[in-house]
Amino acid sequence: MRTKADKQADNQGEHYVLNGEKTFISGAGSTDVLLVMARTGGAGPKGVSAFVVDADSAGIEYGKNEHKMGWKAQPTRTISFKDVKVPADNLIGEEGQGFSIAMKGLDGGRINIGICAVGTAQSALEAATNYVQERSQFGSPIASLQSVQFKLADMLTQAIASRQMLYLAADKVDNNDGQASTYCAMAKRLSTDLCFAVANEALQLHGGYGYLNEYPLERHVRDLRVHQILEGTNEIMRVIVSRQLLQDDALSKLR
Ligand SMILES: Cc1cc2nc3c(=O)[nH]c(=O)nc-3n(C[C@H](O)[C@H](O)[C@H](O)COP(=O)(O)OP(=O)(O)OC[C@H]3O[C@@H](n4cnc5c(N)ncnc54)[C@H](O)[C@@H]3O)c2cc1C
Numbered sequence: 092m093r094t095k096a097d098k099q100a101d102n103q104g105e106h107y108v109l110n111g112e113k114t115f116i117s118g119a120g121s122t123d124v125l126l127v128m129a130r131t132g133g134a135g136p137k138g139v140s141a142f143v144v145d146a147d148s149a150g151i152e153y154g155k156n157e158h159k160m161g162w163k164a165q166p167t168r169t170i171s172f173k174d175v176k177v178p179a180d181n182l183i184g185e186e187g188q189g190f191s192i193a194m195k196g197l198d199g200g201r202i203n204i205g206i207c208a209v210g211t212a213q214s215a216l217e218a219a220t221n222y223v224q225e226r227s228q229f230g231s232p233i234a235s236l237q238s239v240q241f242k243l244a245d246m247l248t249q250a251i252a253s254r255q256m257l258y259l260a261a262d263k264v265d266n267n268d269g270q271a272s273t274y275c276a277m278a279k280r281l282s283t284d285l286c287f288a289v290a291n292e293a294l295q296l297h298g299g300y301g302y303l304n305e306y307p308l309e310r311h312v313r314d315l316r317v318h319q320i321l322e323g324t325n326e327i328m329r330v331i332v333s334r335q336l337l338q339d340d341a342l343s344k345l346r
Contacts (some may be wrong), residue, residue, distance in 0.1 A: 092128060092129075092130060092139065093111055093112075093130070094109065094110070094111025094112065094113065094127065094128070094129045094130065094172060095109070095110050095111055095129055095130045095131075096108070096109050096129035096130065096131050096140060096142060096177070097110075097131075098131070098179070104178075104179065105179040106176050106177060106178050106179055107129075107131075107142065107176075107177045107179060107181075107182070108174055108175065108176055108177075109127065109129055109142070109144070109150075109172040109174075109175040109177055110172055110173060110174060110175075111129065111171070111172050112169060112170070112171045112172070113127070113169065113170045113171075113172075114169050115157075115167055115169075115321075116167065116168055116169070116170050117165055117166075117167055117321075118165050118166065119153055119154075119166060119167070119168035119169075119170050120153040120156070120166055120168050121165070121166055122146050123145075123146055124143055124144065124145060124146055125143075125144045125145075125146050125151075125170070126141065126142070126143060126144075126183075127141070127142045127143075127144050127172075128140070128141055128142075128189045128190075128193055129142060129189070131186045131187065131189075132186065132187055136190035136191075137187050137190070138187065139187070139189035139190040139193070140182060140183075140185075140186045140187060140188065140189040141182070141183040141184065141188065141189035141192045141193065142177050142181050142182055142183065143181045143183060144175065144177050144181065148175050148176070148177070149175070149176070150172060150173045150174045150175035150176070151170060151171070151172060151175055152170070152171045152173070153168050153169070153170055154168045154169030154170070154171070155168065156168055159317075160313050160316060160317070161310065161312075161313030161314040161315075161316060161317060162313075162314055162317050194272065197272075197275075197322065197323065198260075198264050198271055198272055198275040199264060199275075200322045201260075201275040201276065201278070201279035201322050201323070201328075202257055202260055202261050202264065202275060202278065202279070203322075204279060204283065204318050204321065204322045205253065205256075205257045205260075205278050205279045205281075205282035205283060205286075205318075206254075206257055206282075207318065208253065208282050208283045208286035208287070208315055208318045209250060209253050209254045209257065209282055209286055211286065211290060211311050211314060211315050212246075212249070212250045212253070212285075212286035212289040212290055212311075212315070213250055214307070214311065215289060215290040215293035215294075215307075215308060215311045216243070216246050216247060216250060216289060216293055218293060218297075218306070218307060218308065219243065219246070219292070219293035219296045219297065219308075220243060222296060222297055222300075223239050223243070223296055226298075233296075239296065242292055242296065243296075245292075246289045246292055246293065249285040249286070249288065249289050250285070250286065250289055252281075252285065253278075253281060253282035253285045253286055254282075256277065256278040256281050256282060257278045257282055259274060259278065260274040260275045260277070260278035260279075263275075270335070272331065273331060273332055273335040276323075276328040276329075276331040276332050277328070277332050279322065279323070279325075279328055280325045280328035280329060280332070283315070283318040283319045283325060284319060284325060286315060286318075287312070287315045287316060287318070287319060290308065290311040290312050290315050291312055293308055293311070294308040294309060294311075294312055
């Protein structure tokens with residue numbers, strides 16, 4: 092992270108001056124404020140601070156709205172900061188606390204992404220359940236095929252398991268459990284992988300129509316794909332979980 096915040100003073104008092112660039116910022120250009128992590132100290136997490144910044148401040152520039160595979164309801168842009176003056180009072184907490192503030196935000200953010208995935212999987216499953224009862228091939232509805240029934244059973248099981256895992260992680264966050272971040276990482280990884288598979292299977296059950304944008308399935312699959320990437324990739328979720336698991340006595344704490 093290279094965006095810097097330098098503390099300075101003038102006749103109006105103390106302020107910070109931000110310089111740097113952020114890529115892949117969801118909602119950028121459509122918000123009133125920005126929450127910006129910037130370096131006030133040296134390399135490493137302790138050099139990071141968090142600021143609330145007026146989104147219209149002089150020196151802020153927004154890049155083009157990126158063309159994405161899905162998630163088209165909200166813009167994704169680069170934001171650059173050139174000598175952006177931020178009042179000293181806009182620092183959140185103390186200097187150097189930015190990384191831990193970001194990490195706390197990410198726990199809730201990961202639950203949020205997982206729950207978006209569950210909602211989309213539920214919608215895809217509902218569409219597939221209706222479709223297989225309407226669509227007839229070889230003289231009977233495809234819902235009468237046991238292979239189709241088994242697929243639906245697995246899809247429902249995966250969606251419910253994802254939701255329960257997210258509720259468990261949310262409960263850990265609510266109770267300030269020391270293992271909350273590990274549970275959020277497990278829940279985000281599991282729910283986004285399983286729910287993507289559910290939507291993809293729902294598309295398959297629609298046959299050729301699943302591939303047409305007249306039906307919602309292709310959009311569900313495109314929208315769900317990014318959940319395996321953002322708010323930390325699912326590989327990074329595995330890094331978090333395995334690091335915790337390999338620590339001394341971690342298994343007893345994970346119960
Ligand atoms: C639509 C969209 C919206 C976004 N919104 C925001 C936003 O609002 N704010 C924000 O800050 N970011 C946002 N992001 C950025 C997103 O969080 C990152 O793209 C994501 O965390 C991955 O980082 P990266 O792109 O640098 O991939 P990289 O880190 O370059 O990863 C490339 C590949 O290498 C793998 N990899 C990397 N390191 C390891 C490792 N240690 N072990 C195993 N595998 C590894 C990754 O899992 C991945 O498969 C957004 C991204 C997208 C696509």
